[in-house]
Amino acid sequence: MTTINKLFKLMLAVGILSATSCDNDITEINTNPNGVNLNEANPSFLLTDVMVNTAMDIGNKGYSEPLSAFVQYTQKDSWGNNNYDWAGSGWESYYNNLRTAKLALQRSQELGFKFHEAVATILIAHNFALLTDFYGDVPYTEALEGDGEILLPKYDSQESVYKSVISDFEAAASMLSSNMGSLEVFGASQDIFFEGDAEKWMKYANSLALRYYMRLSEKDPGYAGAGVQATLAKPLIASVDEEAAVPYLGVGPSDSQPSNGKQGTPSNFSRVKPATTFTYKLAELDDPRRAIWFDAVAIPIKVVPAADVPGGEDDVVVDGVRYINEETLADNGLKIFDPATWYGDRQAGLSLIDTSSTYVGIPVSYQGSEPYTYNLNPNPVQGGGNPHVSLMNPQFNEVKGDYLKARIFSYAEICFLKAEAALKGWGSDAQGNYNKGVEASFETWGIEDQYADYIDNTGVAYNGTLAQIMEQKWIANFSSASEAYLDWRRTGLPDLQTGPFAKSTVIPVRFVYPTSNSTLNRDNYYSALNSLESTSHTNDVPGYIENDTPWSKPWVLQGVTKPW
Template sequence: MKSLKIISALLLVTLVLSACKKGFVALNTDPNGTPNALPQQLLAPALVNTVSTNMLRNRNFNNELMQVTVDPGDGEGKVFRYDLRRTWADNTWNNWYTQLTNFKDIYTVASQPLTYDKTYMGISLICQSWVYSLLTDTYGDIPYAESNMGKEGNFAPKFDQQKDVYMDIFKKLETADTLLIGARNVNGGSDPVYNGNALKWRQFGNSLYLRLLLRLSGKAEISAACIAKIKEIVDTNPAAYPLMTGNADAAILRWTGVGALTSPFIGGVREQDWRSVGIAEFFINNLNRWADPRLITGRLSIATYQGGYAGIPSGYAPGRGIDNRSYFLSTTSATTLMNEPLMGNIMNYSELQFILAEAASKGWIAGDAQSYYNNGVLSGITLWVPAFTSPIETYLASADITFSNTASLDQKMELIHQQKYYALFATDFEQWFEYRRTGHPILPKGSGLVNNGIMPACLNYPVYVQSSNPEHYKAAVAVQGPDDISTQVWWQKP
């Protein structure tokens, strides 16, 4: 009898727990939702989070390396002195791979029979290519073919060599271009960059293709193929590879200040932090000398110093005691860089024109290098100052930066990349990548630089990767070289 009571009690408890579990599941299931997020639900958050990561790291890392700003002081870990802590590696690595999961999920869901959508598939491949290029250009060899496979139980992916990563990125961009031929537009609310316009995504994808082909163009083993492809895109078969045609086609996530489209600088960077970081002499002196409209009109939101503009020398020796001078303004009561819509730049038309100017200068395409250069300068200015209407030739002559087709190639590269440097303002690590590729623009080097005064060539791998994925980490280092900021990535080596 006692045993029967115990059994009955256990059965009662089991029934009660089962009922509770069923109720819990019902209570925590959205009756209007779907177990798998749809592409239109994933795209905007993935774009916002990626661009937010890029903006924050552009501000405190790229800008310090590339003499846009100087965070003055004599403490250790000052990026403007090339003194990089290993912890710089973690933020971009973690966030970029996190968003790759979302971009890949967009493709996975969009490619299913019931949800088949070529536009989202193409957009996904372009976004994957963009983020993977950021990863490999920052770190070198990276997890690629086996990355983002945690759902499949792979938490220790192998690293792919940079050449293989790039070759597959190019395949992705080719596939995206094909998918987007005549593709329908998608839900504008799902796309904060192009409002769902499939053609504009296709133009961006092919413009990105040119950016990345140019990045490999100096690598001996792949140079000829890259140059041939550049010529095919621009000259031989342009109808198959539509490119951006003006500022209206620029890939920019514009911050409206509404909901999720609020700049990450608001709340992510304190106002006093803006004031404590000065503008570098290199950045401000050129704009001053050229009487650049972006500076003169105040669109770049730079504070004056003693009635004018003045910067801090980058790389100055510790102990010199430099005081802050001009700095980026930091108020939300007016349009400053804290809430500037254009700070969400991914790739703009001005950059594309300078890519074409370089290719034409080197004889790879048939266009006129001077025309591309002039268009690049003009579109770079009018993106920020639409009211600028002066003839670009007049501005260039007054600033003494007129392009000449008879100049030496090195002189042409300095002019092109000095202007491209400003076109790349606020664009993730692109200034750093291009400087590592070309050595232009020529940056002054202060006596306080460490790392033997050599621009860092990559970021270290995150420390936790060494312990969580030791086998593949060691294999990657054995191929690429020491896990050190001076180790050049594959495309930097001759």
């Protein structure tokens, strides 16, 4: 698999220029010799640009943006957003990406490049799918009409966008399959997803179709079930080697592991901490992936009887361990963290102490401000560090690494989708696919040799429930928070709850449209708001325009009971 490279931005321009004739007549004085003729652009380099932007968006949302806090993989103890008041991001970048992809599609069709046309179709459909995933109704049929033909595009219904992109995934896969023996070359250095392998692109398109049929499985089970059954009969991503996961190059911030501390400021890395929801679940399952994802806490805390505190003191650090006299807790408003009671304890004004000896996270929405004071931090200032809370594994402090990738579509996801489909009666072998999903995640992170011991653990050994499949899928999706969030929104699993200082008692279910839409495309914007369903939480937070809030339900959630 090739790597994301910020130089592809330059290569894009070079590629466009390289497709332009150098035999210009010097008498053509009205032609700018230094200009780029988009009508002669090289589709390979255009598609590279779209792939780079798509991968980086998914990678950033997967690890460093607040979606990771939404699904409780991480919390930031400084300069973060743990309280569920994030309105979302991506609108402009998605549409910028789509304009480039459309040009690539047009150029591919003009040149008769079927491979490039199929890839452009897949990338356009995927970016539109992400837009409707996060926002609801979006400009679609009129969105990419250029040359000033449609300046104020209408918003298409979320239902029509979802079903159109699924159709496009299927059409692209069919185009590749039917032309497999006669496709033009797509250079490996330009195709950063699959290095010019048309068969992998076909499997990827089919896999995306399966993902989006399942996305509609609660809202429109008749349509989804028929589509899932038909898609399961087609070639899909079949191994970790075939998944869409692009390694970071590490040249600059635009192509490196998100929130690494080697570029910009070291606090980019140090302020990202594991969420207690995640650390306790992995500890409960005795999951070896925690050692891959987290670092051991620098100074663990032990709460012990007075007689066991070294030196007879109430609070002392000895040999790298902080000992606290248990008899002093109540008088100081302290209590040991308990997953079953911590929410109420915080509401009661207590400060909590986590006595986990190895991996210590931060509870979700623990306080109204940044939680850098958590766990009796001796240096409670923003950006000051905390020896009593774990950092992420040091690999995430690097700009690149063997396991640092923008994970766009994993083999583990395919396996869990198959397992879920089997439970619904749309496929077969739920247990086998569940086990393969867990194994694939272990292989992805380089610990496949520990899978055999793990799969029989209490809570891991297959029990035939959707809750267990979705729990393991949630774990496997670490660093792919977008898909974890959309899975949670569809199923309500795992049962994630906001913390005591969250903006609302429920997790948001959509992104808010950019404010510019309410002024520049006013009539169509307000029409789109009518398609959103107001809920009892819509007005939990003031300051939003009418129904355009993170707690208003788009079409895909209307009439269903999930996630709340």
